[in-house]
Amino acid sequence: MLKRLRERMTPTDVVMWFIGAAILTLVIWGSTATLSEGKFSSHHWFDFIIFGLAQGSIYALIAMGYTMVYGILRMINFAHSEVFMSGPYTAYYVAAAVYSSGFLDRQPIVSLIIIFLVSMATSTFIAILLERIAYRPLRTAPRLVPLITSIGASFFLQYTFRGLYGSGFQAYPVVKILEGEWMLGEFRILKFQAVVIIAAALLMAALYSFIQRTRIGKAIRAVSEDKETSSLMGINIDRMIVTTFVSA
Structure with missing residues (x-):
């Protein structure tokens, strides 16, 4: 097993492992030094x-989508964060509308579902549009061409949403059911933090199951490995790439 691992590892892998080990060592050393000084209590x-x-x-979910796109297209999608941003920015105005109408206070669960659906639908639409217009025509081009295109798409989306929604700070309305905190013994955890952690864990598990256990997920992995062979096996390459953008 170790021999097989050594054969598969490249010099780049070795360098990345070394950098990761160095960062981990610095984090452990800094944490140990801070703990020994007693600056913070256990609650802190x-x-x-x-x-x-x-x-x-949140960052892990964004990174998973980023790596899915890279895995199937072998292209760094610099516009991925802008696609993620488009949903919450648009959904903010839906949240403000349901809050001003009082519907958010009367039906908080339904309101949250509507806000989430609008956010996901917007990001999905932008992702499909981006893939169809900016990336699909350049699929057979040299790798530098779609890379530059993704940078241009990133700036385009940034300034488009800046023009539509402004560049100022926007705060979502407070949802009463997510206010407050839960106590775990002597420690407290804010409700919205717990919801974010649990929701992210469920989404990661769902995405893993989708990729590993469904026919579409297996087709996506096949396209990631070899597009030509996958096409010969009857897999629709364009559909799988669009599905990847939607999932990401």
Whole structure:
């Protein structure tokens, strides 16, 4: 097994593992030094961990979509974060509308579902449009061409949404059922942080099951490995790529 692992590892893999080990060592060393100085109590450390998990869960979901697109197209999609941004920015105005009408207070669960659906639908539409207009015509072009195109698409989406919604800070209305905190013994966890962590974990598990256990997921993995062979086996390449963009 070790021999097979050595054969599969490239010099780039070795460098990345070394960098990762160095970063991990620095984090452990810094954490140990901070703990020994006693600057923070156990409650502070628990808050730091929960905050890190909540923020990291969001970044992990974005990263999973990013790697899915790269895996099937072998292209760095610099516009991926803008696609993610388009949904929440659009859904903000839906949230403001249901809040001003009082519907958010009367039916918070239904309101949240509507907001989530609008957000996902917007991001999905932008992703499909981006793939169809910007990336599909360049699929057989040299790798530098779609790379530059994705940078241009990133700037285009940034300034489009800046023109539509402005560049100022926008805060979502407060949902009463997500206010407050839960106590875990002597430690507290904010409700919205717990919801973010649990939702992210469920979405990751669902995406993993979709890719590993469904026919579409297996087709996506096949296209990622070899597009020509997958096409000969009857797999619709364009459909699988669009499905990947939608899932991501």
